[in-house]
Amino acid sequence: MDGAYIRRWREDVTARLDRLLPGFEVRFGYPPSRHTIGGPAGKGELASVTSTRLPGDLLVWYGQVREVTLPDIGNGYFIHDPGLVACREVTSIRGRFDADVVVFASDGGGALFAVEAVTGSPVYRLPAGEMVAGVYRSDDPRFDVVAGNLTGFLDRLRDAVEVFAATGAAGDL
Template structure:
């Protein structure tokens, strides 16, 4: 892992590219799959979502790259990319953190669940910066490395969206 921090400008560029990829996917989705697509979108941050991010940071220390992501992106919804991917809004992350707590991942500092897939598997950002995926649809099961960083996680999502067109 490089140790470099996530660049907000890179995230903005990723948002533009991934949104374009999703638009291309949605333009032929009905014809290709025979049913209409769900709501597939990269939703940019707003003043309200910035407040939710600040509240999440006040609730618990979160990895700085996750803070950077939430300063640019409110949420990501990709129900029609593979089996679905969802980056939850900071307000939902805070609600889940209050309800379930953080997740313990191997020898990592506790992780914060911030995303899920259509199968109910959870994605957690750990203090190391790595992103972990639950082995089952559970907050309390084993987790395995899914990405080396938030940027790597986003790059994977972007490739998955582009690979379906």
């Protein structure tokens, strides 16, 4: 992942939101919430995650985008700011998959998204499950790999915004 990819991603998602939000209330019957794609994380925020074994791509991402808030896309999608990532409750997953992870995102339906620590591959969806002492456990079939890496996850999120803007139906992530 590099800065050019992140700039294109930001432009693509912003363009889709710019098409969706002006007519949102008429189309859906309620006003849209605030959607944001934040600027770069501050040096202090980046320092707060240095001890979390943050994958390189996620560190590059935070160097350009602090957080993403898309509350009206489906049930909502949120890429957490570095401070929230540093305070994470889940540090490893067990069940269908076993790995040390960094939780970096969530949706409004209760699922978390985690990337494998250090390597950054793959990205997992963690539906509601048992969490004890930092370990998430689940045999739920929705506990699955959703992307091969952070770029794949971001591509799928961009596509979910596009599907929602075009059809009003939530794209699956």
